[in-house]
Amino acid sequence: MADREIRRITKTDCKEWARAFRKVASPTRYNNTVSGLRHVFDVAKDAGIIYSNPAERLERVPVRAKQLTLPSGDQFLQLVDAVEHAGAWCSRDCADFCADWHSPAAEKAKPLRSTWRDVDFDAGEIVVRGDPETATKNWTVRRGAADSRCTRAV
Numbered sequence: 001m002a003d004r005e006i007r008r009i010t011k012t013d014c015k016e017w018a019r020a021f022r023k024v025a026s027p028t029r030y031n032n033t034v035s036g037l038r039h040v041f042d043v044a045k046d047a048g049i050i051y052s053n054p055a056e057r058l059e060r061v062p063v064r065a066k067q068l069t070l071p072s073g074d075q076f077l078q079l080v081d082a083v084e085h086a087g088a089w090c091s092r093d094c095a096d097f098c099a100d101w102h103s104p105a106a107e108k109a110k111p112l113r114s115t116w117r118d119v120d121f122d123a124g125e126i127v128v129r130g131d132p133e134t135a136t137k138n139w140t141v142r143r144g145a146a147d148s149r150c151t152r153a154v
Contacts (some may be wrong), residue, residue, distance in 0.1 A: 006044050011054040018058050027063040034058050100126040 004013075014037070041053040061075065071079060084095035095140050120128040 006041070007050050009041075009054055011057065014055045014058055022061060029059045030080045031063065034060065096124075 005100050018030075018034065021033065025033065037055045038053060040059070041050065041055050045053055049140045080098050083098055084091050086094075088094070120126070
C-alpha cells in the first residue's frame, strides 16, 4: 500500500491494513493512526484527487483505563524522605514540592498542570490552575497547602 497512488487505495486495502496494524499497535496508537489516515484521505478528497474516503468506515478500538497502583500514605512519606535525603543541593525543596502534590487542593484538580511559578515555598502553598483549556472543575484557581498527611518536621 505504501508504494501505491492514493487514488488506487480501496476500502478493502484500508480494512486489511487496519486488521494487521491493530495486532501490533496499542489501542491509543491505533486510534490516533486511523484518525491521521482519515485526515490524509480527507485532504485528498478536498483536493479532488479522490471522490470518497476509503478509511471513513474504519472503527476505533476501545481504550481501557490502566489500573493504577498508588503508594500507601506510609510509602509516599518514605518516597518524600528518600527525595529529601538524596544529597542534591535542592533535595529539601524537591521533597517539599513532592509533599505538596499530596495536598487536598492538588487531589481535587484533574488534570493537574503546575509549573514552578505555581509553587510558593515561603508560604508553603501551591496554586492549582487545572488544564490550560478547561481549567479546574468549577473554573477557579485553587490554593492549597500540604495537609497533615504529608506534613513533615521542619
